[in-house]
Amino acid sequence: MSWYSGSIVVxxxxxxxxxxxxxxxxxxxxxxxxxxxxxxxxxxxxVARFQLERKxxxx
Amino acid sequence: MERVLGTPALFATAYGNVGxxxxxxxxxxxxxxxxxxxxxxxxxxxxxxxxxxxxAESTVRYPEAGGSSSFARHAYDELVSFGAAWxxxxxxxxxxxxxxxxxPHYLSIFWEPLRTNPWDIVGGAVVIVALVxxxxxxxxxxxxxxxxxxxxxFATQVLLVLMGVVLVFSPQVLVDxxxxxxxxxxxxxxxxxxxxxxxxxxxxxxxxxxxEAREPARTIxxxxxxxxxxxxxxxxxxxxxxxxxxxxxxxxxQLTTLLGLPPEQGGYANDPVLGIVDNLGLHGAFLNxxxxxxxxxxxxxxxxxxNAGVIGASRxxxxxxxxxxxxxxxxxxxxxxxxxxxxxxxFACIAPIIVLxxxxxxxxxxxxALGATLSFTVAxxxxxxLRVRRRDAELLYKSRPNLRIGSVDxxxxxxxxxxxxxxxxxxxxVQNQATRYVGxxxxxxxFVGYLVYxxxxxxxxxxxxxxxxxxxxAALALEYRRIVVPIVPGRPSDDALDxxxxxxxxxxxxxxxxxxxEVPLELPLDAPMPHEERVANDELxxxxxxxxxxxxxxLGRLVRGRNASAxxxxxxxxxxxxxxxxxxxxxxxxxxxxxxxxxxxxRVLRRAPCRVMIAAATxxxxx
Numbered sequence: 001m002s003w004y005s006g007s008i009v010v011x012x013x014x015x016x017x018x019x020x021x022x023x024x025x026x027x028x029x030x031x032x033x034x035x036x037x038x039x040x041x042x043x044x045x046x047v048a049r050f051q052l053e054r055k056x057x058x059x
Numbered sequence: 060m061e062r063v064l065g066t067p068a069l070f071a072t073a074y075g076n077v078g079x080x081x082x083x084x085x086x087x088x089x090x091x092x093x094x095x096x097x098x099x100x101x102x103x104x105x106x107x108x109x110x111x112x113x114x115a116e117s118t119v120r121y122p123e124a125g126g127s128s129s130f131a132r133h134a135y136d137e138l139v140s141f142g143a144a145w146x147x148x149x150x151x152x153x154x155x156x157x158x159x160x161x162x163p164h165y166l167s168i169f170w171e172p173l174r175t176n177p178w179d180i181v182g183g184a185v186v187i188v189a190l191v192x193x194x195x196x197x198x199x200x201x202x203x204x205x206x207x208x209x210x211x212x213f214a215t216q217v218l219l220v221l222m223g224v225v226l227v228f229s230p231q232v233l234v235d236x237x238x239x240x241x242x243x244x245x246x247x248x249x250x251x252x253x254x255x256x257x258x259x260x261x262x263x264x265x266x267x268x269x270x271e272a273r274e275p276a277r278t279i280x281x282x283x284x285x286x287x288x289x290x291x292x293x294x295x296x297x298x299x300x301x302x303x304x305x306x307x308x309x310x311x312x313q314l315t316t317l318l319g320l321p322p323e324q325g326g327y328a329n330d331p332v333l334g335i336v337d338n339l340g341l342h343g344a345f346l347n348x349x350x351x352x353x354x355x356x357x358x359x360x361x362x363x364x365x366n367a368g369v370i371g372a373s374r375x376x377x378x379x380x381x382x383x384x385x386x387x388x389x390x391x392x393x394x395x396x397x398x399x400x401x402x403x404x405x406f407a408c409i410a411p412i413i414v415l416x417x418x419x420x421x422x423x424x425x426x427x428a429l430g431a432t433l434s435f436t437v438a439x440x441x442x443x444x445l446r447v448r449r450r451d452a453e454l455l456y457k458s459r460p461n462l463r464i465g466s467v468d469x470x471x472x473x474x475x476x477x478x479x480x481x482x483x484x485x486x487x488x489v490q491n492q493a494t495r496y497v498g499x500x501x502x503x504x505x506f507v508g509y510l511v512y513x514x515x516x517x518x519x520x521x522x523x524x525x526x527x528x529x530x531x532x533a534a535l536a537l538e539y540r541r542i543v544v545p546i547v548p549g550r551p552s553d554d555a556l557d558x559x560x561x562x563x564x565x566x567x568x569x570x571x572x573x574x575x576x577e578v579p580l581e582l583p584l585d586a587p588m589p590h591e592e593r594v595a596n597d598e599l600x601x602x603x604x605x606x607x608x609x610x611x612x613x614l615g616r617l618v619r620g621r622n623a624s625a626x627x628x629x630x631x632x633x634x635x636x637x638x639x640x641x642x643x644x645x646x647x648x649x650x651x652x653x654x655x656x657x658x659x660x661x662r663v664l665r666r667a668p669c670r671v672m673i674a675a676a677t678x679x680x681x682x
Contacts, residue, residue: 003067004281011288014217018296021224035230038299049288 008053015046069265069272069282070289071206072367076261077290078212079364082357083161084258085301086331087424090319092251093243094236094307097298103255104291106483109476110435111262111287112458113442115280116470118266119456120445122275123633125378126266127434130441132382134448136522138509141384143437144375145505147263148406149430149498151372154260155411157423158365159183159190164329165361168354174322174329176418184412190366191408194373195393195400205363212360215353216293219335223300226339233299236307242314250490253428253483256435258294260427262286263434264367267374270634273599274617276455276585301331304338321420328420332357369407376402381635383517383525384509390527425491429498432484439477446470453584455619526635541636543571545627545663546598551642555674556602559640560609569612572602573630575623584619592617624662632668639663640672 019042026035085096092099117130125132128144163173163182172178243251265282272278305317305327318334320326327334336349377399380390393400414423445452450467461468488495513521544559546552556572563570574595578584599615606613620626631639643660664671 004285007070007285008288011285011292014292018220018224018292021221022228025224025228026230029229029231032230032234034234035228038230042296 005053005057008049012046012050012053015042015049019043019046066278066281066285068206069268069278070285071209072268073261073265073282073286074213074289075205075209075360076264076364076367077259077286078209078216078293079158079360080258080260081216081293081297082165082330082332082361083157083420084255084260084424085298086318086326086328086334087257087420088251088255088319089298089301089316089331090328090421091243091247091254093247093314093316093319094233094238094302095243095248095251096302096316096318097233097295099248099251099255100258100294100298102252103258104294106252106256106476106479107259107262107290108287109472110259110438110480111283112472113435113439113470113476114262114266115283116454116456116458117438117442117445118269118279118283119276120452120454121633122269122272122279124267124270124374126263127438127441128375128379129266130445131437132524134441134444137382137384137524138521139437139441140382140524141379141509142502142506143434143441144379144384145502145509146430146434146437147375148372148379148505149501150260150263150427150434151368151375152406152410153414153423153427153430155187155365155368155372155407156183156414157257157420157427158361158368159186159411160415160418160420160423161329162186162358162361162365165333165354165357167330168333168350179329180415180418183415186362186365187369187408187411187415190362190369191403194366194369194407195396195398195403197396197398208360208363212356213289213293215356216297219332219353220293220296220300222339223304223335224296226341227304228300229303232303232306236302236316238307238314242307246490249486250425253432253487254424256431256483257424257427259290260431261364261367263371267371271614273596273615276619280456280458297332297335301335304335330354330357368411369403372407373399373403376406381527383513383519383527386512386516387527422493422497425487425494426498429484429487429494430501432480432487433502435480436477436484439473439480442470442473443477446473455585540568541571541634541638542568543573543627543631543634543636543639544602545623545639545641545659546572546574546602547642548594548598549642551644551674552598553605553642555640555642556605556613558672558674559638560606560611560613562638562640563606563611564609569614570602570606571614571616571630571634571636572599572606573616573618573627574598575626576617576619577623578619578621580621584621622662624659624666627659627663628666628668636669638670638672639667640674642674644675 019039022035022039022042026032026039088099089096121129121133123129126147128140128147131143132140160179160183163179167174173182265279269275269279301318307314307316317326318331319328321328332353333350336353341349376385377390379385380387389402390399391401392398447467458472460471462471510521513519519525542559542563544556559570576588576591576595578586595617599617603613603615618626641660641663643657660673
């Protein structure tokens with residue numbers, strides 16, 4: 001795995017961790033559309049970027 | 060500063076610059092955007108992504124220092140290039156002023172008065188004077204230290220985000236912070252977007268370091284993408300945490316947030332990241348420890364960012380002088396230290412201190428936005444123009460998305476980015492009186508000076524590209540400052556490099572060791588050729604090692620092309636090389652009828668823009 005790919009994995013993981021934290025904190029605080037949307041978007045962003053990099057690597 | 064830069068070093072250097080901006084941009088932006096600060100950073104982030112895409116493509120196309128001014132030179136002419144370069148100079152001047160101005164704010168954890176005027180002005184001026192003095196003396200930037208600090212900086216910012224999400228993040232507070240059209244007003248919201256671009260200071264850095272990258276087509280886009288991702292991770296989340304910790308509230312009858320209020324009113328506009336730490340709900344020794352840690356880290360990062368601005372300002376003005384956009388005095392080297400001391404004094408010391416003197420954060424923020432948006436608009440316009448005018452050129456890297464109409468691949472990212480940055484420029488000009496007069500005055504003074512210098516001193520048309528002769532002032536003794544040495548496996552190249560190193564060691568010159576991978580016509584230019592790349596990289600590593608033994612700086616450059624001689628000539632032209640040293644085996648008597656040297660050497664001899672020296676080794680002997 002190249003330095004670039006490794007960095008993408010790390011950044012994707014950070015996005016997912018931040019997203020999950022946002023979701024958990026929102027749920028603990030009794031919910032809220034903004035928190036769930038932001039958390040979901042961050043998780044989706046992290047997963048999507050990771051998948052893109054994986055596909056690029058496979059090609 | 061000469062070194063082989065790969066993606067990690069380019070990323071770290073760029074993030075060191077871009078990542079430092081959050082330490083001041085957050086407060087300035089919040090003072091305008093209030094509860095919409097996270098949204099404003101998201102919008103500015105999308106514009107930044109488009110700008111990064113334009114820079115990635117154009118920098119790979121022309122891997123040379125100068126950023127938007129270099130793109131404009133190739134896309135349009137010298138007059139447009141001057142406009143971009145002069146805007147960039149303003150950006151560097153303001154970057155130096157802003158970064159230095161905020162250093163004392165973060166050091167106020169040790170002495171409270173540093174948070175406010177006049178001590179922050181005094182402290183900022185001291186930082187600027189000290190760094191310019193160090194740069195005149197010629198202290199080398201510690202690249203490895205910058206990389207380490209960039210990593211620590213990013214890790215700390217992620218830590219703050221995670222702590223903030225766990226301790227204070229509240230979706231309800233973020234929703235309650237928003238008062239559409241009232242706090243902020245629509246005009247303040249519009250101004251906040253270009254101001255938030257202050258947070259993305261530093262994208263030019265990768266561009267300016269491009270000529271020191273070994274393989275720009277691979278390393279530049281990678282570094283820019285990583286910077287964009289890292290910046291998004293922080294800039295989309297830290298404002299959420301900050302506005303949760305310091306919500307919009309009514310203070311003295313006005314809806315505002317402590318994040319955007321000056322320290323005199325108990326706010327954190329001058330040290331917004333310390334404000335986050337203070338409002339995370341931490342207590343006791345842990346709070347004190349975090350304050351000291353974040354304060355010291357922020358101050359260190361800001362000093363490095365100031366230094367990057369000092370280097371950037373001196374480089375861009377030196378480069379402008381080399382292209383006869385400014386009088387030659389600005390490329391005069393110090394007789395002892397061999398550094399451009401006059402340009403350092405004027406553009407990295409005196410001008411930033413003048414900008415610093417009012418001690419007004421909003422003024423420097425809007426002034427930066429004015430210069431940056433103009434420079435970015437030129438970069439986008441140049442990317443579009445190059446796509447249209449050189450539609451048949453093979454590109455090693457093409458940013459996306461694009462729309463194919465006829466024979467042109469229209470760069471949608473540049474069209475969007477150009478419109479957005481153009482509108483942002485107009486908003487800044489219309490909305491801020493002081494910035495309008497100072498910023499437009501700067502531009503007007505520059506253009507008048509340029510036209511007068513071109514017409515009455517040089518007697519050269521304003522749109523014509525003219526390079527200043529290499530020998531000047533203290534550089535007179537350095538007949539060869541840049542030597543290009545094409546490298547191929549084998550003895551002749553080793554001999555050529557040996558000869559070039561001896562020349563360079565005598566004259567204090569630097570060597571660009573160049574390896575060309577000739578890509579067959581049936582393959583795209585960026586086709587994977589791992590074996591050739593490995594061999595070329597090994598040769599370049601060896602060249603750098605040989606240079607080290609002579610105490611000569613050798614910069615490895617790997618390029619791809621259809622024809623080696625054409626690429627050698629192109630690199631020599633772009634680098635402004637004074638000499639090409641080629642290795643060539645001598646032909647036997649039978650071969651001599653077809654020429655003394657091989658075809659590559661013959662073609663370089665015919666087309667080279669500079670002197671060519673041939674190290675022609677005998678079959679078994681020395682050159």
